[in-house]
Amino acid sequence: MTIDTTIAEMIDLFAMLPDWEERYAQIIAYGKDLAPYPEEFRNETFRVKGCQSNVWLHPTFDGQRVHFDADSDAVIVRGLTAMLMRVYDHRTPDEILATKPDFLAALGLDQHLSQNRTNGLASMVKQIMMYAFAFRSLGSKVNT
Amino acid sequence: MSEFPILQRSVHGKPLVYLDNAATTQKPRAVIDAIAEYYEHSNANVHRGGHALGTEATDLFEAARQTVADFIGAPSASTIVFTSGATGSINLVAASWGRTNIHQGDVVALTSMEHHANIVPWYMLCEEVGATLEVVRVLDDGTLDMDHLRSVLASGPKLLAITHVSNTLGTINPIDEICAMARENGVVTLVDGAQSVQHQPVDVVAMGCDLFVFSAHKLFGPTGIGVLYGRDEILASMPPYQGGGSMISTVSFERITYNDVPMRFEAGTPHIAGAVGMAAAIRWFSALDRDMLQQQDVEHTAQICAALSEVTGARIIGTAPERVGIVSFVVDGVHASDIGTLLDTMGVAIRVGHHCTQPLMQRFGVTSTARVSTSVYTTSHDINVFTRSLHKALSMLR
Numbered sequence: 001m002t003i004d005t006t007i008a009e010m011i012d013l014f015a016m017l018p019d020w021e022e023r024y025a026q027i028i029a030y031g032k033d034l035a036p037y038p039e040e041f042r043n044e045t046f047r048v049k050g051c052q053s054n055v056w057l058h059p060t061f062d063g064q065r066v067h068f069d070a071d072s073d074a075v076i077v078r079g080l081t082a083m084l085m086r087v088y089d090h091r092t093p094d095e096i097l098a099t100k101p102d103f104l105a106a107l108g109l110d111q112h113l114s115q116n117r118t119n120g121l122a123s124m125v126k127q128i129m130m131y132a133f134a135f136r137s138l139g140s141k142v143n144t
Numbered sequence: 145m146s147e148f149p150i151l152q153r154s155v156h157g158k159p160l161v162y163l164d165n166a167a168t169t170q171k172p173r174a175v176i177d178a179i180a181e182y183y184e185h186s187n188a189n190v191h192r193g194g195h196a197l198g199t200e201a202t203d204l205f206e207a208a209r210q211t212v213a214d215f216i217g218a219p220s221a222s223t224i225v226f227t228s229g230a231t232g233s234i235n236l237v238a239a240s241w242g243r244t245n246i247h248q249g250d251v252v253a254l255t256s257m258e259h260h261a262n263i264v265p266w267y268m269l270c271e272e273v274g275a276t277l278e279v280v281r282v283l284d285d286g287t288l289d290m291d292h293l294r295s296v297l298a299s300g301p302k303l304l305a306i307t308h309v310s311n312t313l314g315t316i317n318p319i320d321e322i323c324a325m326a327r328e329n330g331v332v333t334l335v336d337g338a339q340s341v342q343h344q345p346v347d348v349v350a351m352g353c354d355l356f357v358f359s360a361h362k363l364f365g366p367t368g369i370g371v372l373y374g375r376d377e378i379l380a381s382m383p384p385y386q387g388g389g390s391m392i393s394t395v396s397f398e399r400i401t402y403n404d405v406p407m408r409f410e411a412g413t414p415h416i417a418g419a420v421g422m423a424a425a426i427r428w429f430s431a432l433d434r435d436m437l438q439q440q441d442v443e444h445t446a447q448i449c450a451a452l453s454e455v456t457g458a459r460i461i462g463t464a465p466e467r468v469g470i471v472s473f474v475v476d477g478v479h480a481s482d483i484g485t486l487l488d489t490m491g492v493a494i495r496v497g498h499h500c501t502q503p504l505m506q507r508f509g510v511t512s513t514a515r516v517s518t519s520v521y522t523t524s525h526d527i528n529v530f531t532r533s534l535h536k537a538l539s540m541l542r
Contacts, residue, residue: 020156020489021489021536021540024485024486024489024540025540028540028541052481052496052497052512053479053481053482053512073479074479074481074482075478075479075482075541076481076482076485076486077479077481077482
């Protein structure tokens with residue numbers, strides 16, 4: 001599924017859940033689908049700074065696409081992380097860098113991007129972008 | 145209270161229930177009006193110029209100093225230094241009194257319930273001069289280990305920097321007794337009153353402290369202004385901290401003489417509107433029935449604790465018998481940040497995190513807590529809404 005259809009699907013789903021309670025239940029449900037995080041990467045190196053709860057993000061790059069493992073010890077943050085993964089996992093660095101997290105506003109979740117740092121979603125998005133940027137430079141070097 | 149405009153608003157479509165008063169209090173109409181009035185009618189720089197507005201602004205600013213002195217029982221307005229807040233006050237003392245009096249090998253005593261603002265400036269000072277920190281233990285119920293305190297004070301530290309009321313546990317320290325013990329041992333005391341001023345009557349002379357600090361914004365006043373009270377002899381002995389206008393008597397490139405206390409510590413244009421707003425807050429607060437409010441605080445704290453005792457897996461961190469309306473708790477298997485997020489969607493504002501007391505979190509073996517904190521406008525209904533919302537949040541999270 002392309003990034004655009006993935007985002008459109010989530011927006012459609014959230015539009016059908018007008019009640020905050022159902023929305024958060026959905027976010028929590030997304031978190032339950034997140035693949036298990038490899039324990040060997042549950043360390044300070046891969047911990048995303050600036051989050052109130054612990055968030056871990058580990059990237060791998062196969063030369064074309066970036067794969068992320070991600071996890072959090074807070075249920076809602078894990079759900080938000082899972083939503084980011086639906087959008088950014090297994091994408092090319094160019095696709096990632098071209099996709100600003102504007103879709104969170106369409107989902108009514110832009111409050112989570114505030115500098116308030118209550119869940120570090122902004123830090124997580126920034127970290128995803130930084131990895132993508134690094135891998136893009138790496139990818140271009142591999143190609144030449 | 146209808147005097148607080150912000151409490152009439154809603155959040156996420158729900159009536160706001162504000163229970164984060166240990167972080168900051170809301171502002172009554174009287175304070176908002178006083179600040180607007182100052183800017184609309186009296187704004188000018190203080191302590192300079194001979195015009196009418198300058199005189200009016202100076203009079204308001206200096207009257208605010210007297211209002212603060214009266215509020216905390218300080219013997220004179222000259223013992224009151226305006227700072228940016230409790231943090232600014234502590235940094236001022238660490239930089240000025242600290243650098244003069246703390247030397248290599250000296251000891252600064254703290255407690256493990258201090259806010260980072262009363263830890264980091266001392267840590268930085270100790271690093272700089274080669275002194276060490278001695279930390280007084282906290283017992284399991286969140287009270288101070290008085291035996292340990294006694295032995296630490298007897299070992300001859302230069303300073304005891306201690307909070308009056310814990311911002312995380314709500315514990316009220318027996319501050320009069322502690323200051324007396326310090327005095328007997330010749331130890332200078334700095335008391336962090338950030339949390340106490342809105343909950344406890346404060347009289348710095350009866351307390352017997354040498355230095356006392358607090359912020360206006362935790363006392364219904366504006367942010368960006370606070371107070372350093374110091375006994376005359378202590379303040380007079382302290383060298384200037386920041387240089388600039390107002391803090392000097394004469395300046396030439398060969399020689400500078402400094403102004404008297406408290407102006408010596410107020411370089412540059414001060415937060416005049418802040419001082420005016422703080423004075424308005426103190427006047428407003430002082431007109432309330434403080435005894436009734438303290439009783440109400442005790443009842444609200446008991447109501448919160450009783451509600452939490454019925455929550456499966458909930459544990460209150462800090463159960464001191466003498467406490468204010470600040471209650472920290474954790475719930476087994478549930479992250480505090482998830483509780484905070486869901487309560488917010490229900491219009492209930494609490495604080496989750498380490499509350500700038502990481503050593504205390506380590507002491508109690510947690511990384512974060514959820515914290516409910518009350519104020520004068522908190523109602524029993526607010527606490528009921530919090531309790532219902534907490535149950536609802538936990539049913540979603542577990």
